[in-house]
Structures are given as structure tokens and as C-alpha cells.
Amino acid sequence: MEIHRYEKAWFVAGMVLIVGFIATVVYGAVGPGIAMVDDSGGQVGANPIANENYDAVDNFREPGVYRTGENSFDIYVVAQRFAFVPGTGEPIRIPAGSEVTFYVASADVTHGFNLAGTNVNVMVVPGQVSEMTARFDETGTYGIICHEYCGAGHHDMAGTFEVVPQSQYDHDATSDDRELLRAALTAGGER
Numbered sequence: 415m416e417i418h419r420y421e422k423a424w425f426v427a428g429m430v431l432i433v434g435f436i437a438t439v440v441y442g443a444v445g446p447g448i449a450m451v452d453d454s455g456g457q458v459g460a461n462p463i464a465n466e467n468y469d470a471v472d473n474f475r476e477p478g479v480y481r482t483g484e485n486s487f488d489i490y491v492v493a494q495r496f497a498f499v500p501g502t503g504e505p506i507r508i509p510a511g512s513e514v515t516f517y518v519a520s521a522d523v524t525h526g527f528n529l530a531g532t533n534v535n536v537m538v539v540p541g542q543v544s545e546m547t548a549r550f551d552e553t554g555t556y557g558i559i560c561h562e563y564c565g566a567g568h569h570d571m572a573g574t575f576e577v578v579p580q581s582q583y584d585h586d587a588t589s590d591d592r593e594l595l596r597a598a599l600t601a602g603g604e605r
């Protein structure tokens with residue numbers, strides 16, 4: 415049986431494309447370390463989030479930035495129509511050289527959480543805490559974008575994430591300090 419040479423050429427081209435596609439996936443996983451977000455954040459009732467009843471859930475806290483170590487932070491974000499809390503009203507701010515774990519939950523419908531220009535990019539499904547960790551060594555400002563159509567104000571659903579120099583880091587901007595302050599006030603009695 416004779417195979418036409420054009421047919422042979424297309425067969426070779428097809429094989430090269432398949433091998434090329436597999437190679438890009440392998441490179442993405444091994445090289446830049448691109449990974450899928452899994453369900454490690456756990457499930458969460460959508461009602462407690464919508465009602466701001468954060469004490470009722472053990473894997474989500476009041477939205478804000480919590481310092482967990484010298485250079486590590488946990489950031490809890492609620493995505494709701496049509497804002498990120500925090501992020502939209504006030505920027506999320508961390509010092510450069512930080513490792514950040516994001517916990518994002520939805521108060522209503524499915525949203526997206528993407529730090530523009532980074533690998534931090536996840537769907538925020540009601541009932542699920544989307545958890546992902548990233549390192550920010552350089553200063554910069556990133557837009558936070560909702561990339562899942564969520565309603566009439568979707569195009570306005572955006573926020574700001576700022577990585578500032580250590581020296582400029584504003585302690586007052588973090589809720590862990592507010593919490594420390596609250597604890598100090600409670601310890602010192604009512605005022």
C-alpha cells in the first residue's frame with residue numbers, strides 16, 4: 415500500500431503537534447510550577463459567609479490580612495457582588511518578601527479571583543474555600559479581577575493588591591493588628 419507523501423507529511427505534523435502539546439504541559443508543571451488549585455481549602459457554608467457569621471466556620475475567618483510569621487500572611491477574602499472584601503474598598507497590602515496564603519470564599523454566586531499578571535487565579539465557588547499560596551519578593555501593585563461573570567456589575571468587580579517595601583509596610587492596614595488591639599483592649603477592661 416502506498417501512502418501519499420502529503421499524507422505522510424500531515425501525519426508527521428500531527429504527531430509533532432501532539433508531542434509539542436504534551437511537552438508544554440509538562441514544562442508548565444515542572445518548570446514554572448503551574449498547578450491546579452485543589453480542594454484543600456475545604457467546604458464552607460455559604461450562609462455564614464453571606465451573613466458575616468465567621469465564628470460559625472472553622473476554616474474561614476473575618477476577612478482581612480493576618481500575620482502568621484515573620485514573612486508569612488494568611489489573607490481571607492470574601493468575593494461578593496460586586497466587590498472583594500478586602501481589596502475593593504481598601505487595598506490588600508503586604509510587605510515584599512512575603513509568602514501569602516489566600517483563602518477566598520463567595521457570599522453569593524460564583525466569582526473569579528485573579529491577581530493580574532500572576533499565577534494566582536482561581537474560581538470562587540459558593541460553599542468552597544479556594545486556597546492558594548504564593549510568594550511576593552518584589553514590590554508592585556496588582557489588580558484583583560473577577561473573571562467569572564457574576565451579574566450586572568461584574569465589569570466593575572475589581573480590587574488592588576499592593577506589595578510595598580518592608581520599611582513602608584503600614585501596620586495599621588492589617589486586621590491582625592486590629593485584632594491584637596482589640597485583644598489588648600479586652601484584656602485591659604472596657605473603655
Ligand SMILES: [Cu+2]
Nearest residue numbers: 560562564568
Ligand atoms: Cu464577576
